[in-house]
Amino acid sequence: MEKKWWKESVVYQIYPRSFMDSNGDGIGDLKGMTSKLDYLHELGVDVIWLSPVYESPNDDNGYDISDYQAIMDEFGTMKDWEDLLAGLHSRGMKLMMDLVVNHTSDEHKWFVESRKSKDNPYRDYYVWRPGKEDGLEPNNWTSFFSGSAWQKDEETDEYFLHLFSKKQPDLNWENRKVRQEIYDMMTWWLDKGIDGFRMDVINLISKVDGLPSTPSGKRYDWGGDYFMNGPRVHEYLQEMNREVLSKYDIITVGECPGASTEDAAQYANKEQTELNMIFTFEHMDIDSGPGGKWDVKPWELKDLKDVMTKWQKGLEGKGWNSLYLNNHDQPRMVSRFGNDKEYRVESAKMLGTFLHMMQGTPYIYQGEEIGMTNVRFEAIEEYNDLEIHNMYREKVTEGGEDHQKVMESIYVKGRDNARTPMQWDESPNGGFTTGTPWIKVNPNFEQINAKQALADSNSIFYYYQKLIKLRKEHDIIVYGTYDLVAEEHEAIYAYTRTLGDEKLLVVCNFYGDEAVFNGNYSFDNAELLISNYEENGNENINNMTLRAYETRVYLLK
Structure with a gap:
């Protein structure tokens, strides 16, 4: 097995809005992150993965980017970002930025131009199609966030594709100019000194020729087979690797929903012609029933064994695994796979051990190292996430389903479980902000917080510190x-x-x-x-x- 620094590293994910607020506006920011670098250094992590901090209207919490080379005002300035990078590097840590290039914001200058006319030079930067003669959308695909994956634009009487929010139009990767713009932007960030990219839904960038409807005959149907792991995706990633990635000693991980171990062995091949590793989702679906994510069923240990072993053995000698049990899109792992009540500390430590001792690069999500838990807000209005609100509207407001039943599924699976503010101490709002937080703090912050963890030699924090240290001491891990x-x-x-x-x-x-x-x-x-x-x-x-x-x-x- 070829030795690489990114195989030996432990990554810590920061969700910027929820990590630390330095100016009292209720939103986490870059200066707040910089103020907590000693905490991260003490934990012992090697790489910080920063969820998007780019200019964005914030329709999907920063994953709708309007300017790839500017910082969102709420997070600070480019100087603040440079100070964060310098602070990380001075402590021997690295920075991995989020790369979101399947889609942009509809407020990106490319899309603003693209929608002006059918012959605009930027028209072909996105996926535009006329509607069908019967007035229906170009095909029957649905968006990840529910509803049609197409939005009609009155200006030119055509539809644009959006696999996510209607404010996140998909880029047209068939267009060589689009790809070159992206490679130039990536090079710009790498030349500023970053150490890698986490690539958002990168396996969706190639769509099947002709964008056909699914054969189900339904007006709206899941079309994943037509845009996940598409026909040219490996060609595009190999081109990206040749033109950008191979020129730097960096870490790359691709978020790849629907990828199999065979797919992963291509994306994360040992020749490193594409990416270092991918995020698989298979283990995140073991508590999903036939109705998908929100159809919650009890998970079974046998299923976890089957999935984890399949990936460990499937990539053995062929590629590299990423290891995670929670992130900004998933609920808190101690609530989902452990016991967040009487055995919260014990089960959090067990889950950390289970993961960190496997082959692959471990990813820690902020607050995991102190055993933060899921949250139960009473009112749907207290939730912020677009996906939650779209689902609730579809099921309850329009579909007439039982409010409490749907809320129970949100308590188990909602993305906002991971997005409540980091709990630093027992002061108001957990020490996250002196203002009103953008989303409420989990009420258990007085019992579960970083200050308490640092004062307790038997805490989850120090246990994680030991897990990370062992990794540095034993090649076998x-x-x-x-x-x-x-x-x-x-x-x-x-x-x-x-x-x-x-x-x-x-x-x-x-x-x-x-x-x-x-x-x-x-x-x-x-x-x-x-x-x-x-x-x-x-x-x-x-x-x-x-x-x-x-x-x-x-x-x-």
Whole structure:
């Protein structure tokens, strides 16, 4: 396995609006982030992934960009951004920027020109089509945010494609000029000193020729097969790699919904002709019923084992995994996969161990390291997320579904679970702002906050610090091969990592009852590297009784 710094790194994601507010306007900003760099440095993370801070009308919280080379006023100035970059670099940390190039904002200068007339030079920067003779949209695709993926523009009496919000028109990657504009912009940021890109929905940039409707006959239908992992996507990414990425020593990760392990082995191939790694979504769907994300069903450990093992083995020797259990688009992992009540600390530590000991680059989402939880706002008006409001309108306001039933699904799966402000201390608004926060703080901030975590030597924060430190000390954690053990166990997820004559044994109890693990390992020495309960290190590892949400990692020699 070829050694690379980005394989050995741990990434920490900052969601700018919710991290730290320096000026009291209720919105997190760049100066706020810079003020917390010592905290991140103490945690030990290597790379900061910054969700978008570009100029944006904020229809989708910054993922609708109106100027790729300017900073949103709410976040500060380019000088503030440069100070953040310098602060990171001076502490030995790197910065990965979010790259959103499947679509722009409808307020981007390219789209403002594009919609003026059918013969405007920028018309072909986007995907325009006439409607059908019966007055219907060009095809029956639906948007990720519900409703048609097409919006009629009265000015030219044609429709433009938007796979997300109607204020996020899709760029036309078939147009060589569009691609060149994007590569020039990427080069501009890299020359400013950034260390990589996280690429938003990058596997959607190539659509099937002719943009056909799905064969279902429905007026509105999911058309993912026509725009996910499309016919030219690898051609485009290889071109991007040749013209931009290969010229810098950087980290790249592509968000790729609907990608299989076979797709990932191409996107994140070991020859590095495209990207370093991708984000898979398969493990994020194990609690989704046949009706999709909002059709919540209880997840099963067997499904988690199947999916994680498929990706670990599927990319072995072929590519590289990214490892995550939550981010700005997903609920809090301790609420979803652990127990955020009586075993919040234990289960948060177990989940962190489970993830960080696998092969791949781990991603920590802000607040994960202190065990922040999902939130339950009573009123739909207290939520901010466009996706939540679109779904609620479709199901309750227009569809007549039960309000409380839909709210329960939001409590489990809503993106705003991850977007409530970072909880720094027990002061008003969790120390996030002196003003009124853009979205309410989780009411449990008085019990769960960074100040409390830093004062407690047994906190989740210091446990994560140790996980990160172990990664730096043991090549096996980064480069060892993965194998699932105790596959049929209903409560325990256990696996080994192997590198040369060393073996790592990772055992995780995913439930609140005691569970017995029986192994069959012969070794001269078993060193307990980390556990979330007090241990004396002399247990018989071939016959272990694990307490509620207990995890242990042994190095066998």
